Each structure stands twice: as C-alpha cells, then as structure tokens.
Amino acid sequence: MSSQQSTQTMKPATAAKKLGVYLPAAPASFQEGVVTRAELNELQANPPEWLSELRRTGPHPRPVVAAKLGVSIAGLARGGVTEALTTEQIEALKQERPEWLEKERATQAEVRKEAARIKQRNADRAEQARP
Numbered sequence: 001m002s003s004q005q006s007t008q009t010m011k012p013a014t015a016a017k018k019l020g021v022y023l024p025a026a027p028a029s030f031q032e033g034v035v036t037r038a039e040l041n042e043l044q045a046n047p048p049e050w051l052s053e054l055r056r057t058g059p060h061p062r063p064v065v066a067a068k069l070g071v072s073i074a075g076l077a078r079g080g081v082t083e084a085l086t087t088e089q090i091e092a093l094k095q096e097r098p099e100w101l102e103k104e105r106a107t108q109a110e111v112r113k114e115a116a117r118i119k120q121r122n123a124d125r126a127e128q129a130r131p
Contacts, residue, residue, distance in 0.1 A: 062084065069101060078104065
C-alpha cells in the first residue's frame with residue numbers, strides 16, 4: 001500500500017455515509033475532524049461504542065431507513081419521511097403499516113421483479129448468442 005493511500009482523507013459526511021450513520025448524531029470530534037482511509041477501515045473493523053449504538057438505535061440516515069422499511073428513498077419522500085428516524089420509529093411504522101408504506105413496498109417489489117425479469121432476459125439472450 002502506498003503512503004498516499006494511507007494518508008488519503010475524507011470529509012466526515014463521506015465517512016458517515018460509508019459507515020451508514022447519520023452525521024449529526026455522531027460525536028462532535030467525528031463531525032469536526034477529517035477521517036483517513038486507515039481510520040475508516042479501523043472504525044469498520046472495530047466500531048467504538050458510539051458507532052455500534054448509532055447503528056443499533058439510530059437515528060439512521062434516509063438510505064438506511066429506506067432499506068429497513070423495504071422502500072426507495074423517493075418512496076420515503078412520497079410518504080412524507082424527510083428526517084432521520086430511530087430504530088424505534090422505524091419499528092413503529094412497520095407495526096402501523098400506513099397506507100403509503102404498503103403502497104411503496106408494493107412498488108419496490110414490482111421494481112425488483114422487473115429488474116429480475118430483465119436480468120434473466122439478458123442472460124437468455126447472451127446464452128443464445130454463444131456459438
């Protein structure tokens with residue numbers, strides 16, 4: 001590994017995104033500093049308590065909320081969810097099953113089904129094109 005790779009730094013927002021956490025909920029020392037590639041690797045390999053707790057209870061960034069609810073980020077917005085949510089809030093939504101959530105889950109299921117159909121079609125075409 002070159003010394004340039006080990007000293008490569010990133011903004012806290014980038015590091016938070018890679019770690020799957022909501023930056024405003026991270027400690028001030030993390031929010032205000034820069035993170036090297038080596039530090040990011042260490043955080044991923046051996047998460048400190050604050051990181052483990054954030055991942056466990058949140059608040060979670062929208063991509064994580066969307067994944068936990070089984071919808072797209074756009075679906076969250078259509079449902080009026082624009083802020084980070086805690087694990088407890090996500091679980092409450094799953095229990096309540098509001099109409100928008102059910103609709104967005106159905107939409108997401110159709111998107112996945114169509115993507116699988118296209119992937120299979122392309123695989124079939126590639127197979128037929130072989131000599």
